Amino acid sequence: MKTYHGSCHCQAIRFTADIDLADGSMRCNCSFCRKIRCWATVVKPENFRLLAGEAELSEYQFGAKNERHFFCKHCGVRPFGIAHSPRRGRFYGVSVSCLDDATIAELMAAPVTYVDGLNDNWDTPPAETAYL
Numbered sequence: 646m647k648t649y650h651g652s653c654h655c656q657a658i659r660f661t662a663d664i665d666l667a668d669g670s671m672r673c674n675c676s677f678c679r680k681i682r683c684w685a686t687v688v689k690p691e692n693f694r695l696l697a698g699e700a701e702l703s704e705y706q707f708g709a710k711n712e713r714h715f716f717c718k719h720c721g722v723r724p725f726g727i728a729h730s731p732r733r734g735r736f737y738g739v740s741v742s743c744l745d746d747a748t749i750a751e752l753m754a755a756p757v758t759y760v761d762g763l764n765d766n767w768d769t770p771p772a773e774t775a776y777l
């Protein structure tokens with residue numbers, strides 16, 4: 646587990662999160678993740694700390710509203726979301742792409758699990774993943 650510093654593009658939103666990138670990351674084919682090119686990792690609430698920018702966050706929900714996606718009001722980047730699932734409980738979905746001090750080697754080594762969020766089928770990867 647390593648403590649990473651993360652931010653949106655304009656730095657209004659800043660956070661730290663304790664993450665083991667070797668534990669994996671996720672890419673999803675749902676209508677939302679596809680549009681924002683989401684690459685996320687699951688972080689337990691006790692391992693996430695918002696350092697700055699709470700008032701600069703805008704929130705978006707859609708569909709079953711299982712996840713609250715947070716965006717910077719200024720630059721539009723989504724640093725994290727907060728979700729709840731029966732399997733994981735409450736968790737943060739932190740955008741791996743917002744981790745400022747993750748090395749390229751760490752990012753390349755992070756395993757990626759592809760999930761079929763489009764069909765709410767979380768146990769079987771989508772048939773096609775190269776475009777995600």
Ligand SMILES: [Zn+2]
Pocket residue numbers: 653654655656657658717718719720721722
């Ligand atoms: Zn920003």
